[in-house]
Amino acid sequence: MNPEIIYVLVGALAVGALARWRGWPAPLLITVAAILVSLIPAVPVVRIDGDLLLSLVLPPLLYSAALEVSFVGFRQSMPRIRRLGVGLVVVTAVAVGLVAWWILPELTLPGALLLGAIVGPPDAVSAAAIGRKLGLPRRLMTALSGESLINDATSLTLVRVFAAILAGATVTVWSGIWQFLVAVVMGVGVGLLLGVVLHQLRVRLDDPVVVGTVGLLVPFGAYAIAEHLGGSGVLAVVAMGMYVGYNAPKTDYATRQQDRPLWLSVDFMLESFVFAYIGLQFPGVVRELGEDQAGTTIVLSLSVFAVVLLVRPIFVYAAYSWGRFLQGVRVVRWKHSLEQFRRDPDHPRAKPVRRRRERMERRGVELNERSLRQRLFEPVLSVQERAVLSWAGMRGVVTLALAAALPELTGDAMPESHVQKLMVVAFVVTVGTLLLQGLTLAPLIKRLGVGAEDEFRRDAQQVAAVLERNREVGKAYLRAQRGKWQERYGDRGAEVFDRLAKAMLRVQSGADAAAEFDQDAEGPRPGYDDMVELRRGWLEVRRRTLIEERDRGNLGEEVMRELFTAIDAEELALDTRGAIPRE
Incomplete structure (x- = not known):
């Protein structure tokens, strides 16, 4: 292994430990420290293959996050999570792409949309840490965590589609949708299959050391197998993690006690390294742009940054209203179906209630108003909670890793100068959101009085x-x-x-x-x-x-x-x- 990577890792862990001790945002402090260190002439340039970085960092981070997600809460909030994790990423990618294409037409529309896909997915790591510390309601934490689990798959799919178009492939809207559906079905299928296998292994083995070691390796296998079969490696890891986490109470207690500190350490190490690595790359990429391109790049970066900040709150409030409308429609349909079920349980219109009752009876749950509300209603968010959700859009590991992988993603399809511009924009958006939103989110939560007293x-x-x-x-x-x-x-x-x-x-x-x-x-x-x-x-x-x-x-x-x-x-x-x- 390159000794320079060890130095980066040790330094990042030291800065991250200081940040945790002082209660500061660790990703932001590590990135700033790395940028300052990179300005020292004696510090060598550290290079890592972007695809390798992505495949090594994403699986364990996603898996550990999925282990902690409440499956029940995730299922209940699924419509909201789907809108944020898929719809918001697509809308952000299109909005950023159009603005970037208007400012810099030589990027071409596919290249500009590629930039939009890279900066599209927020990372809930920083927001979740702040939320846990300040006691945000679980319905809000579930939305943030769930969004970050599936928006990576949406972003990666869009990146691949736009990179293929840049390379000259013919991709239609329908073929892109079909590719996304295949990625979802294959990824979730592989993840659930491996989740069942891993859970059975965890139940049958009474050696926590062996179980923990296997658990560290399986996310990489799930990611690689799903990608090889044309599925989403991200969704495979997420599905596996959620299945294993939901069934964790059925395993040996020693295994459960080992899981949490193990994955917290892995998360801390990987996130610290990625933010440090990207911080070290940033000044070099800026220097390679040259003075003649600096002005355009600055304008492009600030414009994209502004679009990213504006699109999220507009989408969050609009999508919430739309979701409430759809929820009302579902409630009316279920009321009619329930009334029909009470009159004639075998009537075709009573089928939804009948099927629901059969599933609940198999689980030993009574069909009543409470259980139906859990089935029909998304958790309600107040105006203040929606404001917090709108401002919790910090970019993180995925955006940085995709930016680092740009040279491999585009190959010869995009000039090197354009690749450098896109990398700078991605870095500016990530660091800018960490600075602006990351430092102001906690005061905003306190100012709005958002808490979980009712919970x-x-x-x-x-x-x-x-x-x-x-x-x-x-x-x-x-x-x-x-x-x-x-x-x-x-x-x-x-x-x-x-x-x-x-x-x-x-x-x-x-x-x-x-x-x-x-x-x-x-x-x-x-x-x-x-x-x-x-x-x-x-x-x-x-x-x-x-x-x-x-x-x-x-x-x-x-x-x-x-x-x-x-x-x-x-x-x-x-x-x-x-x-x-x-x-």
Whole structure:
């Protein structure tokens, strides 16, 4: 490996660590620091193949983000995510392309649209970090995260289409749409298939080190296989990550405990490196432009930057109104279908409700007004929340990586001077949005008073309800186990069991309770392993209850994960206590 890459990585991690310690935006600080370092004459130029950079950075970043997304929230917000992740990228690409073509006609329309596709997809990394810190509502965080998961696929597809047109290929609108549909279907199919395989591996292997290592490699395989088959590698990785994340509660607790810190470290390392690498390239690209092209490039960069800032809020507000209108139409249709279902369940017009009820019954969920609202209604966003969504359009890793890959994407189809202009514009848009939007988003959120107080109250109600159900289910489990202990150990075993059960219901750790009973009088009594086994069964019953409540729509996925973390900590304490020799 080139030692210069190691230096870049170490330096980027050091600056990123400083930014995290001080609470500053790490991507912005790393980029600025890299630009300043590149101005030192003794610093050599670091070159990496753009396609290689894209294929090495995107899969793990997308996979780790998909693991954390709430599948239930994603599904409910899917119309909004689809509008932002597909519609907004296309509109931005066209608007930027037309403006760039008007300012610099020699770019040609395909070249200008290629620029629009590169700067089209926002990156939610910075916005999500700010949102989590300030407590943005989950409905808003889901929209931001979901958008960033699918807009990369839209952008990459557009980039390939416009690059092919530049190279002389004949591409019609319908062929472009067909290419996009094939990319979606093939990508999602490959991702789900590999997600099933990976999940089965995670369930059956009890070695977290091996499972974690395989998890690090599989995203690259999913990306490469989907791309080779003509699908979207981005959507393959996203589909796989969402499937594995949704089913993570069914895996071993040690695997879950290892996943999050592992992927947080990978994300931090890759994002730091990309921003540092691009920052190091920026001054060199500007110098290569020459003074005669600098003026035009500055005008083009500022114009594209302005278009990117203006298009997003216009689209967000217009698309939200359109989505509410379509939602109203769907509600009317479902009301008619529901009325028909109540009169005649076998009537053809009652088919949507009938099919929905059958699916819900298979999951053990009752068809009622609440479940229908979850099916029909997107989460409502206030005017203030829409303002935050409109301003959270910072560009990031994908735009920078595509800019770095421009020479390979265009080949000989575009003059080198035009390629350099497009790279400078992409850099300016990325750094400009990080500076302007990244530094002002937090004050805007505070100024508008956007918070998640209503969600916190609802979460507290859900937690109280599910803990009560956990207690009832746990009591039923303990009653069943008590009979087995009495049969095996007699009345003495039943006495020990009753004391242990009371301790467990007081949420005392099983290890502490077992230690207490180790001091009991002589006679037939259960051993330590019996008590640990009982405790593990108690934990597993509670986990199953949480999953059931999530599947029935009574418990948010994010809340379920927090409760799972607490239960996992109890099992870790049990294992740790079990590893200590007992006298």
